Amino acid sequence: MTNKDYSIRQERLARFAKAMGHPARIAILQFLAKQQTCYFGDIHEELPIAKATVSQHLKELKEAGLIQGEVEAPKVKYCINRDNWQLAKELFGGFFEQCQCKNDDCC
Amino acid sequence: MTNKDYSIRQERLARFAKAMGHPARIAILQFLAKQQTCYFGDIHEELPIAKATVSQHLKELKEAGLIQGEVEAPKVKYCINRDNWQLAKELFGGFFEQCQCKNDDCC
């Protein structure tokens, strides 16, 4: 075991993955991606959880950079953060490409 | 808020994402994907954490279905579970495709 650390890309990918690691958050992202209305209330209606919990999940997605919020009083509008969505897409895409598994040469 | 639940696909995607939600596990998957040796000891050497912790991360990846293990006494050989890797690739691919974000029509 060396003193080696993780790369920035690995950290970033893990951060995105972690944010996506709950079905409610996947559902939120899909809802926003499909560009139906992006108000909190509409998101809440889609989900089987209390609004406090929805708010918490939205906060996590925002902190991970996958979405962004904007007040449109008295409502709050959320949407996909397109720059980071693109970045995540590339990171995941690159990640899944790198498997060299041919046939049964391992396991 | 209805009584609606999450779809199987959402659950599955979230499960994969959760397993990928830690830099050590990303590092493990990348190491295995690059098909360098797949023995526990080699994986452990790549990471800055104790072997008990490595074992724990491997267990999680195995339970999520992303890798599989095989005893080759006295060593243990791990490798990517290709079927599920393919499935994950498709789920993530499909997921990131579905963003309809054009220009500034939202946010």
Place this chain on the structure above:
DNA sequence: GCGTTTGTTCGTAACTTTGCGAACAGAATT
């Protein structure tokens, strides 16, 4: 101004995750 609507924050409870060292277990080596 007063209540309503909208969403966040607080406080709390139960559970999970991450990490480690120590103990353990099985197989190989001496």
Place this chain on the structure above:
DNA sequence: AATTCTGTTCGCAAAGTTACGAACAAACGC
């Protein structure tokens, strides 16, 4: 048989996650 090598499991501590209702805050409608 005793030792070494390899990796898992146990027990524990610290921190984070998930969920909820209640309290709060800001703006709008009356």
